[in-house]
Amino acid sequence: MLRKNSKQRDAIVAMVKSSKSHPSADEVYGAVRKIYPQISLGTVYRNLSALAEAGGITRITCGLGGDRFDGNTAMHYHFQCAECKRVFDVEMAVDERLNKHAAALLNADIDNHTAMFYGRCAECKNIRRG
Amino acid sequence: MLRKNSKQRDAIVAMVKSSKSHPSADEVYGAVRKIYPQISLGTVYRNLSALAEAGGITRITCGLGGDRFDGNTAMHYHFQCAECKRVFDVEMAVDERLNKHAAALLNADIDNHTAMFYGRCAECKNIRRG
DNA sequence: GTTGTTGCAAATCGTTTGCACGTCC
């Protein structure tokens, strides 16, 4: 994968990199379709997965709904609102030593870790709950 | 939900609580079926979700494969092996203040957070990679 | 007897894949 260029992939990368909203595959699809109306959802999924694998973007596995994607590949944590399902960055220092610590405890090779916070975002927290 | 007792639910709780392997819904199904061969996968899913919602067990959203369930509801972190997909506990102190810290940063209500480590477990790390 | 719970099957959601065709180097 990623051996040849494609304008579809370029558009997908550009969309994810320029977005701050942690879009889902479907949202990327909707946005890129405005430029390439013929693009297929399969192509979006294939490229998002290949790009995440190659390290060009980050895949965010969240508890509520499908995966999200993030153009910011620097290690950081996320928060997901249980109400609106949006994902936000948590601008908090990440302790990379946790990987080594956990690796020692488990006698495992550890590549990375993720942290997800859950609750209600600023906009949703004062509204009646469904 | 959870307003009346059922022997199926009792068996599901017992299985998850007694397991240390963070079983998937399908694994719970397989185990409980030995006692109640007529139980359906839908019942297992319904009960696991209701129990997790009620706080009797914990749902683990992991990046590789479907959700797992944990009878240990005390806050702790997990590690998933990229090779065998098994999930392990990480016996590491959890800083509960992170929730307050993140809540302040985002002006959000935060209930909980999870952390997942990824890599290769002790058993898999020395074996040729596929 | 009312209401929650079950078993079953069909439906849904998010994602992946096989294939014929198109495009890049």
Place this chain on the structure above:
DNA sequence: GGACGTGCAAACGATTTGCAACAAC
């Protein structure tokens, strides 16, 4: 021109849901 990428549709795995029968209180 050969390998990789695309569009399309079908397939897939995980999970949820509608419904009639059933069990708990």
